[in-house]
Amino acid sequence: xxxxxxxxxxxxxxxxxxxxxxxxxxxxxxxxxxxxxxxxxxxxxxxxxxxxxxxxxxxxxxxxxxxxxxxxxxxxxxxxxxxxxxxxxxxxxxxxxxxxxxxxxxxxxxxxxxxxxxxxxxxxxxxxxxxxxxxxxxxxxxxxxxxxxxxxxxxxxxxxxxxxxxxxxxxxxxxxxxxxxxxxxxxxxxxxxxxxxxxxxxxxxxxxxxxxxxxxxxxxxxxxxxxxxxxxxxxxxxxxxxxxxxxxxxxxxxxxxxxxxxxxxxxxxxxxxxxxxxxxxxxxxxxxxxxxxxxxxxxxxxxxxxxxxxxxxxxxxxxxxxxxxxxxxxxxxxxx
Numbered sequence: 001x002x003x004x005x006x007x008x009x010x011x012x013x014x015x016x017x018x019x020x021x022x023x024x025x026x027x028x029x030x031x032x033x034x035x036x037x038x039x040x041x042x043x044x045x046x047x048x049x050x051x052x053x054x055x056x057x058x059x060x061x062x063x064x065x066x067x068x069x070x071x072x073x074x075x076x077x078x079x080x081x082x083x084x085x086x087x088x089x090x091x092x093x094x095x096x097x098x099x100x101x102x103x104x105x106x107x108x109x110x111x112x113x114x115x116x117x118x119x120x121x122x123x124x125x126x127x128x129x130x131x132x133x134x135x136x137x138x139x140x141x142x143x144x145x146x147x148x149x150x151x152x153x154x155x156x157x158x159x160x161x162x163x164x165x166x167x168x169x170x171x172x173x174x175x176x177x178x179x180x181x182x183x184x185x186x187x188x189x190x191x192x193x194x195x196x197x198x199x200x201x202x203x204x205x206x207x208x209x210x211x212x213x214x215x216x217x218x219x220x221x222x223x224x225x226x227x228x229x230x231x232x233x234x235x236x237x238x239x240x241x242x243x244x245x246x247x248x249x250x251x252x253x254x255x256x257x258x259x260x261x262x263x264x265x266x267x268x269x270x271x272x273x274x275x276x277x278x279x280x281x282x283x284x285x286x287x288x289x290x291x292x293x294x295x296x297x298x299x300x301x302x303x304x305x306x307x308x309x310x311x312x313x314x315x316x317x318x319x320x321x322x323x324x325x326x327x328x329x330x331x332x333x334x335x336x
Contacts, residue, residue: 015251016250016251016274017248018253019313019335020292020333021292021315021331021332021333023319024294026315026317026329027081027084027331028085028327029044029057029076029081029088029330030059030074030076030085031327032061032326032327034325036064036323036324037325038325039063039064039325040060040062040325041060041318041327042059042060042317042327043105043107044318045107045109045173046058048307048309048314049111053079054078055079055081055307055314056076056077057330058074058120059074059328060072060104060105060107069096070096070103070104071095071096071103072095073094074092075109077089081314081330082330091147092147092150094150098152099140099152100128102124102125103125104124105123106123106170106172107120107123107172108174110174110176112143113176114179118145118146119218120141120143120147122140122141122142122155123138123171125137125168126138133161138157138169139157139183139185140155141156141157142155158220159172159185159213159221161187164211166190166224167188168186169211170185171242172184172185174218175245179216180214180215180216181215181216182214183215184212184213184227184242184245185242186208186210186241186242187208187209187224187226188206188207188208188209192206193205204231204238205230205232205233206229206231206237206238206239206240207238207239207262207265208241209229209230209240210229210240210242212224212225212279227280227281228240228273236260237259237260238260238261238264238265239264239265240256240257241257242254242256243257243303243304244304244305245278251275251276252274253274254272254273254275255271255272256270256272257271257302258285267298267299267302267320268302269293269300269302270290270292270302270304270317271290271291272284294319296320296321297320297321297322297324298324299320300319304317304318305317311334311335312332312335313333315330315331315332316329317331
């Protein structure tokens with residue numbers, strides 16, 4: 001349903017369908033720090049600010065395994081989301097060292113509706129054990145009156161694995177619904193296998209699940225509820241990770257990343273699921289058929305974020321290039 005207005009869709013008895021976009025036609029927002037496999041720019045989290053008429057997009061730059069990995073994160077801004085990468089202004093950046101981390105990944109940028117403060121929920125893999133917890137992935141909160149004023153020294157831990165009994169908590173997707181803060185994260189059980197079965201075989205239960213956390217203030221997230229699980233007892237494959245959650249009446253749509261094997265951990269594909277209550281999700285991409293694909297490299301499109309601005313749907317996403325590196329891209333679909 002590409003470039004079909006919502007009114008036209010309803011006239012044909014279509015409701016709640018997120019329009020598909022062409023990832024090959026998107027414009028480059030940020031280049032990776034190098035060429036070839038393992039060099040990435042992506043994992044975006046985007047916000048449109050009507051006060052400044054600017055699009056803000058968080059992303060992380062990554063180097064290959066054995067190098068810096070997720071070594072740098074930035075927020076870039078532009079009044080024109082279709083502008084070339086050179087026209088996007090860097091308004092904030094930080095390194096993994098400033099977080100005391102081995103690596104930084106997908107984080108969540110929001111403008112708080114009550115305080116009007118900017119909040120950045122940062123996903124990082126700690127370099128050392130802390131507070132009697134092992135070194136693993138957690139989520140820290142930065143908060144300031146402007147994006148440029150976000151200070152890594154003032155970060156606060158809001159979610160970590162020990163709070164819920166997971167092996168890690170990472171890659172948050174944060175939204176505010178009716179005054180309640182919801183965070184969807186990538187998590188896993190400490191034991192990632194099943195069995196042995198009757199034949200003595202051990203099987204992977206998957207290494208990634210999707211959890212829903214709720215909060216009244218966006219700071220204290222006391223609970224976690226697993227809403228999607230990979231593996232033979234879930235949606236299949238080895239990993240599922242939240243990418244974006246949007247509301248198109250009368251249902252919620254989740255874009256999520258999925259890998260079918262352990263080798264797919266760095267080249268997942270975008271899938272789609274729907275829900276009426278944010279807890280029970282139904283995948284709509286059977287047999288792990290990607291919702292969208294790149295024509296190059298592994299075909300991977302992942303970490304898709306979605307913004308509705310006026311009569312347009314804006315997609316920010318990580319795109320596999322011909323040289324197998326990943327770049328950050330933007331694409332627009334009209335829904336007028």
